[in-house]
Amino acid sequence: MPASYLDGPLRDQQAGMWKSRLAPTAQRDGDMAGGHLLIAEHGMDLLGFAYLIPGHDGRILLDNLHVDPAHTGGGIGRCLLRHALTWAATTRPGQSVYLEVLRDNTRATAFYAKAGGHATAARLARFPTGFELPEIEYTWHADAINAYATGH
Template identity: 35%
Template sequence: MIARDLRFRIAGAADAPAVAQLHAASWRSAYRGVLRDAYLDGALDSERAALWHERLVNGADAPLEVLLMEDPRGLLGFGCLCPDADPAWGPLIDNLHVQPALKGEGLGRQLMGALQQRITASGATQGFHLWVLEANLAARAFYRRLGGRELAPEHHEMPDGATYPCLRVVWQGAAPASA
Protein backbone atom coordinates (compact mmCIF):
# COMPACT_ATOMS: atom_id res chain seq x y z
CA MET A 1 0.00 0.00 0.00
CA ILE A 2 1.15 3.50 -0.81
CA ALA A 3 1.63 5.60 2.34
CA ARG A 4 -0.96 8.39 2.48
CA ASP A 5 -1.85 11.17 4.84
CA LEU A 6 -5.32 9.72 5.44
CA ARG A 7 -8.04 11.58 7.25
CA PHE A 8 -11.53 10.41 8.13
CA ARG A 9 -14.48 12.73 8.70
CA ILE A 10 -18.26 12.68 8.63
CA ALA A 11 -19.73 14.06 5.41
CA GLY A 12 -21.88 17.15 5.35
CA ALA A 13 -24.30 18.61 2.83
CA ALA A 14 -21.49 20.18 0.78
CA ASP A 15 -19.98 16.72 0.20
CA ALA A 16 -23.02 15.33 -1.64
CA PRO A 17 -21.71 15.98 -5.19
CA ALA A 18 -18.31 14.37 -4.54
CA VAL A 19 -19.88 11.36 -2.82
CA ALA A 20 -22.33 10.91 -5.72
CA GLN A 21 -19.54 11.18 -8.29
CA LEU A 22 -17.40 8.55 -6.52
CA HIS A 23 -20.44 6.29 -6.04
CA ALA A 24 -21.21 6.41 -9.77
CA ALA A 25 -17.58 5.80 -10.76
CA SER A 26 -17.36 2.84 -8.39
CA TRP A 27 -20.58 1.30 -9.70
CA ARG A 28 -19.44 1.72 -13.32
CA SER A 29 -16.23 -0.10 -12.46
CA ALA A 30 -17.68 -2.86 -10.26
CA TYR A 31 -21.07 -3.46 -11.87
CA ARG A 32 -20.26 -3.44 -15.60
CA GLY A 33 -21.77 -6.68 -16.88
CA VAL A 34 -23.93 -6.99 -13.76
CA LEU A 35 -26.31 -4.00 -13.86
CA ARG A 36 -27.81 -2.88 -17.15
CA ASP A 37 -25.38 -0.96 -19.36
CA ALA A 38 -28.09 1.56 -20.28
CA TYR A 39 -28.38 2.51 -16.62
CA LEU A 40 -24.62 2.63 -15.98
CA ASP A 41 -24.09 4.77 -19.09
CA GLY A 42 -27.17 6.92 -18.66
CA ALA A 43 -29.19 7.64 -15.55
CA LEU A 44 -26.56 6.56 -13.01
CA ASP A 45 -24.98 10.00 -12.48
CA SER A 46 -28.25 11.86 -11.99
CA GLU A 47 -29.76 9.07 -9.89
CA ARG A 48 -26.74 8.92 -7.54
CA ALA A 49 -26.67 12.74 -7.34
CA ALA A 50 -30.34 12.78 -6.33
CA LEU A 51 -29.81 10.01 -3.77
CA TRP A 52 -26.88 11.72 -2.03
CA HIS A 53 -28.57 15.13 -2.17
CA GLU A 54 -31.59 13.59 -0.41
CA ARG A 55 -29.42 11.86 2.17
CA LEU A 56 -26.82 14.53 2.92
CA VAL A 57 -28.78 17.73 2.24
CA ASN A 58 -32.36 16.76 3.09
CA GLY A 59 -31.68 14.14 5.78
CA ALA A 60 -33.39 11.20 4.05
CA ASP A 61 -32.79 7.72 5.48
CA ALA A 62 -31.70 9.19 8.82
CA PRO A 63 -30.06 8.27 10.99
CA LEU A 64 -27.00 7.59 8.91
CA GLU A 65 -23.35 8.56 8.91
CA VAL A 66 -21.31 8.93 5.76
CA LEU A 67 -17.66 8.51 6.63
CA LEU A 68 -15.27 10.08 4.14
CA MET A 69 -11.68 8.94 3.66
CA GLU A 70 -9.50 11.70 2.24
CA ASP A 71 -5.91 12.64 1.67
CA PRO A 72 -4.50 16.02 0.61
CA ARG A 73 -5.64 15.38 -2.98
CA GLY A 74 -9.27 14.81 -2.07
CA LEU A 75 -11.86 12.08 -1.60
CA LEU A 76 -10.44 8.54 -1.77
CA GLY A 77 -13.44 6.61 -0.50
CA PHE A 78 -16.55 6.64 1.62
CA GLY A 79 -18.73 4.33 3.65
CA CYS A 80 -22.32 4.86 4.69
CA LEU A 81 -23.35 3.51 8.07
CA CYS A 82 -26.98 3.08 9.08
CA PRO A 83 -26.69 2.50 12.84
CA ASP A 84 -30.32 1.57 13.48
CA ALA A 85 -30.89 -0.50 10.33
CA ASP A 86 -31.98 -3.81 11.82
CA PRO A 87 -32.59 -4.81 15.45
CA ALA A 88 -31.54 -8.41 14.76
CA TRP A 89 -28.59 -7.92 12.41
CA GLY A 90 -27.30 -4.63 13.80
CA PRO A 91 -25.92 -1.64 11.95
CA LEU A 92 -25.84 -1.73 8.16
CA ILE A 93 -22.89 -0.66 6.06
CA ASP A 94 -24.95 0.60 3.15
CA ASN A 95 -22.08 1.63 0.89
CA LEU A 96 -18.34 1.04 0.85
CA HIS A 97 -16.52 2.58 -2.11
CA VAL A 98 -12.97 3.62 -2.99
CA GLN A 99 -11.75 5.35 -6.11
CA PRO A 100 -11.63 2.57 -8.74
CA ALA A 101 -8.03 3.41 -9.73
CA LEU A 102 -6.94 2.92 -6.10
CA LYS A 103 -8.43 -0.54 -5.51
CA GLY A 104 -5.91 -3.03 -4.19
CA GLU A 105 -3.96 -0.45 -2.17
CA GLY A 106 -5.52 -1.34 1.18
CA LEU A 107 -7.85 1.66 1.32
CA GLY A 108 -11.01 -0.44 1.48
CA ARG A 109 -9.60 -2.36 4.44
CA GLN A 110 -8.76 0.92 6.23
CA LEU A 111 -12.19 2.36 5.48
CA MET A 112 -13.91 -0.79 6.74
CA GLY A 113 -11.77 -0.65 9.89
CA ALA A 114 -12.81 2.96 10.51
CA LEU A 115 -16.47 2.01 10.09
CA GLN A 116 -16.04 -0.92 12.48
CA GLN A 117 -14.52 1.45 15.05
CA ARG A 118 -17.57 3.72 14.76
CA ILE A 119 -19.87 0.73 15.23
CA THR A 120 -17.94 -0.45 18.29
CA ALA A 121 -17.90 3.06 19.77
CA SER A 122 -21.69 3.27 19.34
CA GLY A 123 -22.12 0.31 21.71
CA ALA A 124 -23.68 -2.03 19.13
CA THR A 125 -23.33 -5.57 20.44
CA GLN A 126 -24.98 -7.77 17.84
CA GLY A 127 -22.43 -7.17 15.09
CA PHE A 128 -23.12 -5.54 11.75
CA HIS A 129 -23.98 -6.46 8.19
CA LEU A 130 -24.07 -5.34 4.58
CA TRP A 131 -25.58 -6.51 1.30
CA VAL A 132 -23.51 -7.45 -1.75
CA LEU A 133 -24.63 -8.43 -5.22
CA GLU A 134 -24.01 -12.14 -5.68
CA ALA A 135 -22.33 -11.40 -9.03
CA ASN A 136 -19.85 -8.96 -7.43
CA LEU A 137 -17.19 -11.61 -6.92
CA ALA A 138 -14.36 -9.18 -6.10
CA ALA A 139 -16.33 -7.52 -3.29
CA ARG A 140 -17.45 -10.88 -1.93
CA ALA A 141 -13.84 -12.09 -1.77
CA PHE A 142 -12.83 -8.83 -0.06
CA TYR A 143 -15.53 -9.21 2.60
CA ARG A 144 -14.59 -12.85 3.22
CA ARG A 145 -10.95 -11.79 3.74
CA LEU A 146 -12.23 -9.36 6.37
CA GLY A 147 -14.09 -12.13 8.19
CA GLY A 148 -17.56 -11.63 6.75
CA ARG A 149 -19.90 -14.59 6.58
CA GLU A 150 -22.31 -14.83 3.62
CA LEU A 151 -25.91 -15.91 4.11
CA ALA A 152 -28.37 -17.28 1.57
CA PRO A 153 -29.22 -14.98 -1.33
CA GLU A 154 -32.30 -12.79 -1.40
CA HIS A 155 -33.54 -10.93 -4.44
CA HIS A 156 -33.40 -7.12 -4.33
CA GLU A 157 -34.56 -4.59 -6.87
CA MET A 158 -31.71 -2.33 -7.96
CA PRO A 159 -31.97 1.22 -9.31
CA ASP A 160 -31.67 -0.04 -12.90
CA GLY A 161 -35.14 -1.57 -12.46
CA ALA A 162 -34.05 -5.22 -12.47
CA THR A 163 -33.99 -7.68 -9.58
CA TYR A 164 -30.72 -9.38 -8.61
CA PRO A 165 -29.64 -11.96 -6.03
CA CYS A 166 -27.86 -10.30 -3.11
CA LEU A 167 -26.13 -11.83 -0.12
CA ARG A 168 -26.27 -10.54 3.42
CA VAL A 169 -22.72 -10.52 4.80
CA VAL A 170 -22.45 -10.53 8.60
CA TRP A 171 -19.67 -9.95 11.15
CA GLN A 172 -19.13 -10.54 14.87
CA GLY A 173 -22.00 -12.79 15.75
CA ALA A 174 -24.48 -10.70 13.81
CA ALA A 175 -27.21 -13.30 13.67
CA PRO A 176 -30.73 -13.31 15.05
CA ALA A 177 -31.69 -16.14 17.38
CA SER A 178 -33.64 -17.84 14.58
CA ALA A 179 -30.68 -17.98 12.18
Protein backbone atom coordinates (compact mmCIF):
# COMPACT_ATOMS: atom_id res chain seq x y z
CA MET A 1 0.00 0.00 0.00
CA PRO A 2 1.50 3.36 -0.95
CA ALA A 3 2.93 5.33 1.98
CA SER A 4 1.21 8.44 0.62
CA TYR A 5 -2.14 6.70 1.16
CA LEU A 6 -1.25 5.35 4.62
CA ASP A 7 -0.05 8.74 5.85
CA GLY A 8 -2.81 10.84 4.33
CA PRO A 9 -6.20 9.78 2.95
CA LEU A 10 -6.39 6.54 4.95
CA ARG A 11 -5.99 8.34 8.26
CA ASP A 12 -8.78 10.81 7.42
CA GLN A 13 -11.07 8.08 6.05
CA GLN A 14 -10.57 5.89 9.12
CA ALA A 15 -11.17 8.80 11.52
CA GLY A 16 -14.47 9.62 9.81
CA MET A 17 -15.55 5.98 9.74
CA TRP A 18 -14.87 5.43 13.44
CA LYS A 19 -16.53 8.71 14.41
CA SER A 20 -19.67 7.49 12.63
CA ARG A 21 -19.46 3.97 14.06
CA LEU A 22 -19.07 5.17 17.62
CA ALA A 23 -21.80 7.83 17.37
CA PRO A 24 -25.17 7.24 19.03
CA THR A 25 -27.29 4.82 16.99
CA ALA A 26 -29.60 7.53 15.63
CA GLN A 27 -26.65 9.23 13.93
CA ARG A 28 -25.23 6.15 12.21
CA ASP A 29 -25.43 5.43 8.52
CA GLY A 30 -27.65 2.52 7.47
CA ASP A 31 -24.87 -0.02 6.87
CA MET A 32 -23.29 0.74 10.22
CA ALA A 33 -26.47 0.56 12.29
CA GLY A 34 -26.43 -2.46 14.52
CA GLY A 35 -22.66 -2.83 14.42
CA HIS A 36 -20.96 -4.53 17.34
CA LEU A 37 -17.60 -3.49 18.79
CA LEU A 38 -15.44 -5.89 20.80
CA ILE A 39 -12.45 -4.60 22.74
CA ALA A 40 -9.55 -6.51 24.28
CA GLU A 41 -7.89 -4.53 27.01
CA HIS A 42 -5.60 -4.94 29.97
CA GLY A 43 -6.01 -2.17 32.52
CA MET A 44 -5.99 1.00 30.47
CA ASP A 45 -4.14 -0.57 27.52
CA LEU A 46 -6.03 -1.37 24.32
CA LEU A 47 -4.70 -4.72 23.08
CA GLY A 48 -7.03 -5.21 20.13
CA PHE A 49 -10.53 -4.83 18.78
CA ALA A 50 -13.04 -6.29 16.35
CA TYR A 51 -16.07 -4.73 14.67
CA LEU A 52 -18.97 -6.60 13.09
CA ILE A 53 -21.64 -5.22 10.77
CA PRO A 54 -24.80 -7.20 9.98
CA GLY A 55 -25.42 -6.86 6.25
CA HIS A 56 -28.52 -6.67 4.14
CA ASP A 57 -27.41 -9.83 2.32
CA GLY A 58 -27.91 -12.10 5.35
CA ARG A 59 -24.22 -12.19 6.21
CA ILE A 60 -22.18 -10.43 8.88
CA LEU A 61 -19.07 -8.49 7.91
CA LEU A 62 -16.18 -8.75 10.34
CA ASP A 63 -14.91 -5.40 9.16
CA ASN A 64 -12.04 -5.05 11.56
CA LEU A 65 -9.98 -7.47 13.62
CA HIS A 66 -6.82 -5.82 14.85
CA VAL A 67 -4.32 -6.66 17.57
CA ASP A 68 -1.62 -4.28 18.77
CA PRO A 69 1.62 -5.49 17.12
CA ALA A 70 3.27 -5.66 20.55
CA HIS A 71 0.70 -8.29 21.55
CA THR A 72 0.38 -10.50 18.46
CA GLY A 73 0.87 -14.21 18.97
CA GLY A 74 -0.57 -14.17 22.48
CA GLY A 75 -4.08 -15.41 21.67
CA ILE A 76 -5.80 -12.01 21.59
CA GLY A 77 -6.81 -12.33 17.94
CA ARG A 78 -8.13 -15.84 18.57
CA CYS A 79 -10.11 -14.58 21.57
CA LEU A 80 -11.57 -11.65 19.63
CA LEU A 81 -12.52 -13.92 16.73
CA ARG A 82 -14.15 -16.44 19.09
CA HIS A 83 -16.18 -13.65 20.74
CA ALA A 84 -17.12 -12.22 17.34
CA LEU A 85 -18.36 -15.61 16.14
CA THR A 86 -20.16 -16.21 19.44
CA TRP A 87 -21.91 -12.86 19.06
CA ALA A 88 -22.92 -13.81 15.51
CA ALA A 89 -24.19 -17.24 16.57
CA THR A 90 -26.17 -15.74 19.45
CA THR A 91 -27.64 -12.62 17.86
CA ARG A 92 -27.89 -13.72 14.21
CA PRO A 93 -28.19 -17.52 14.25
CA GLY A 94 -27.76 -19.18 10.89
CA GLN A 95 -25.88 -16.27 9.31
CA SER A 96 -22.35 -16.59 8.01
CA VAL A 97 -19.53 -14.23 8.94
CA TYR A 98 -17.03 -13.00 6.38
CA LEU A 99 -14.11 -10.63 6.15
CA GLU A 100 -11.87 -9.22 3.46
CA VAL A 101 -8.08 -9.24 3.83
CA LEU A 102 -5.31 -8.14 1.52
CA ARG A 103 -3.84 -11.22 -0.14
CA ASP A 104 -0.27 -10.24 0.70
CA ASN A 105 -1.05 -10.05 4.43
CA THR A 106 0.14 -13.64 4.78
CA ARG A 107 0.17 -13.61 8.57
CA ALA A 108 -3.52 -12.70 8.62
CA THR A 109 -4.50 -15.13 5.84
CA ALA A 110 -2.74 -17.98 7.68
CA PHE A 111 -4.51 -17.00 10.92
CA TYR A 112 -7.95 -16.96 9.28
CA ALA A 113 -7.39 -20.29 7.54
CA LYS A 114 -6.18 -21.90 10.78
CA ALA A 115 -9.24 -20.48 12.56
CA GLY A 116 -11.59 -22.28 10.17
CA GLY A 117 -12.23 -19.51 7.67
CA HIS A 118 -12.69 -20.63 4.08
CA ALA A 119 -11.33 -18.56 1.20
CA THR A 120 -14.57 -17.97 -0.70
CA ALA A 121 -13.61 -15.19 -3.12
CA ALA A 122 -10.61 -13.41 -4.58
CA ARG A 123 -10.83 -9.99 -6.18
CA LEU A 124 -9.17 -6.62 -6.49
CA ALA A 125 -9.89 -4.11 -3.74
CA ARG A 126 -10.19 -0.60 -5.13
CA PHE A 127 -9.07 2.19 -2.81
CA PRO A 128 -10.45 5.76 -2.84
CA THR A 129 -7.29 7.21 -4.39
CA GLY A 130 -7.55 4.82 -7.35
CA PHE A 131 -5.03 2.05 -6.72
CA GLU A 132 -6.01 -1.61 -6.47
CA LEU A 133 -4.66 -4.52 -4.43
CA PRO A 134 -5.65 -8.19 -4.47
CA GLU A 135 -7.80 -9.32 -1.56
CA ILE A 136 -9.29 -12.58 -0.35
CA GLU A 137 -12.69 -13.05 1.27
CA TYR A 138 -12.77 -15.55 4.14
CA THR A 139 -16.09 -16.95 5.33
CA TRP A 140 -17.22 -18.85 8.40
CA HIS A 141 -20.51 -20.61 7.67
CA ALA A 142 -23.12 -21.04 10.40
CA ASP A 143 -22.12 -24.62 11.31
CA ALA A 144 -18.44 -23.65 11.53
CA ILE A 145 -19.34 -20.58 13.59
CA ASN A 146 -21.08 -22.71 16.19
CA ALA A 147 -18.15 -25.15 16.34
CA TYR A 148 -15.47 -22.45 16.58
CA ALA A 149 -17.41 -20.26 19.01
CA THR A 150 -17.95 -23.15 21.40
CA GLY A 151 -14.44 -24.56 21.00
CA HIS A 152 -15.55 -27.86 19.42
